[in-house]
Amino acid sequence: MVEKIFMDQTVIITGASSGIGWEMARQMAAQGANLALAARQKDKLTELADQCNKLGGKAVAVPTDVSDPKQCRALIDSAIKAFGGIDILVNNAGTTMWARLDEITDLTIFNTIMQVNYLGSVYCTYYALPYLKASKGRIAAISSLTGKAGVPTRTGYSASKHAMVGFFDSLRVELRGSGISVTMIYPGFVDTGVQERGFGADGKPLGINPLQKNKIMTANECARLSIKAIAERRREEVMTLRGKLGQWIKLIAPGLVDKIAAKAIEEGK
Ligand SMILES: NC(=O)c1ccc[n+]([C@@H]2O[C@H](COP(=O)([O-])OP(=O)(O)OC[C@H]3O[C@@H](n4cnc5c(N)ncnc54)[C@H](OP(=O)(O)O)[C@@H]3O)[C@@H](O)[C@H]2O)c1
Numbered sequence: 001m002v003e004k005i006f007m008d009q010t011v012i013i014t015g016a017s018s019g020i021g022w023e024m025a026r027q028m029a030a031q032g033a034n035l036a037l038a039a040r041q042k043d044k045l046t047e048l049a050d051q052c053n054k055l056g057g058k059a060v061a062v063p064t065d066v067s068d069p070k071q072c073r074a075l076i077d078s079a080i081k082a083f084g085g086i087d088i089l090v091n092n093a094g095t096t097m098w099a100r101l102d103e104i105t106d107l108t109i110f111n112t113i114m115q116v117n118y119l120g121s122v123y124c125t126y127y128a129l130p131y132l133k134a135s136k137g138r139i140a141a142i143s144s145l146t147g148k149a150g151v152p153t154r155t156g157y158s159a160s161k162h163a164m165v166g167f168f169d170s171l172r173v174e175l176r177g178s179g180i181s182v183t184m185i186y187p188g189f190v191d192t193g194v195q196e197r198g199f200g201a202d203g204k205p206l207g208i209n210p211l212q213k214n215k216i217m218t219a220n221e222c223a224r225l226s227i228k229a230i231a232e233r234r235r236e237e238v239m240t241l242r243g244k245l246g247q248w249i250k251l252i253a254p255g256l257v258d259k260i261a262a263k264a265i266e267e268g269k
Helices: 019-029 042-055 069-083 108-135 155-174 219-231 241-252 254-267
Strands: 010-014 034-039 058-063 088-091 138-142 181-186 236-238
Touching: 010 019, 010 069, 010 108, 019 034, 019 042, 019 219, 034 042, 034 069, 042 058, 058 069, 069 108, 088 108, 088 219, 108 138, 108 155, 138 155, 138 219, 155 181, 181 219, 219 236, 236 241, 241 254
Parallel strands: 010 034, 010 088, 034 058, 088 138, 138 181, 181 236
Antiparallel strands: none
16 A cells, blocks of 8 residues: 655646645555655645645645746755655646637737646756656656546646656656656546636636536545555546546547536536
């Protein structure tokens, strides 16, 4: 089991100020990890670092906008300065959208989503890689079931999550024999509020949550499953029964997966 596997391991988590990243930080802190916590909201990171220190870990808050490569480099430098090495990088920072292409009036949505979800992961991984090679460490990336299949209202988001898959699946092959594992995480809907903060058609935060909160996974459970997969150096963790079955159905009846994806968005679960 994963008990205490993260003791004294240095972990960088991007997107730690909320949701899945927040829960992963708390769970890893309880196992004695050293944590470099990254996101843009400094006050939330500081609050989380305090919690992690009380839970048994050691944590530093490193305000970072992952769409800026210089800030990603500074994040890696801060982790090295605080803890002397890096064992695990969790590329979790992300932003989303909820609008059909023909409704969109602000095309910059596509740039921002790609810069944060995809390029932010590329930058952090690039700068952390020499240290991960030295520690024979672990890389994780939080994709989404939209990284496995197309989903309506998510054109730009799904594209960014597919881009992450292409990048990290290629990197895994490059890293064969290095001792570094690359774990892709594919959550379904998770109750975090990411939808409210995501882009509506006009490029402003959607402001409402179209999901049925009581029918989707909690951030706590998503974090638990993600951490277990990272601990076990698994290639991937596909969450939910729909996600697990969907990848097999797609091979023989891809049109059925389209119908399932459309229904999931209509029903918000
Ligand atoms: N919730 C779901 O249904 C779901 C499903 C599948 C996959 N995911 C993925 O899971 C990951 C975490 O999402 P979540 O649901 O936990 O959402 P969340 O609660 O909104 O958290 C997103 C995190 O990303 C950070 N972030 C956003 N833009 C950033 C930037 N430019 N630089 C640095 N950090 C940035 C946010 O912090 P700041 O605002 O402080 O920067 C926040 O900490 C994302 O990659 C998301 O795509 C979520």
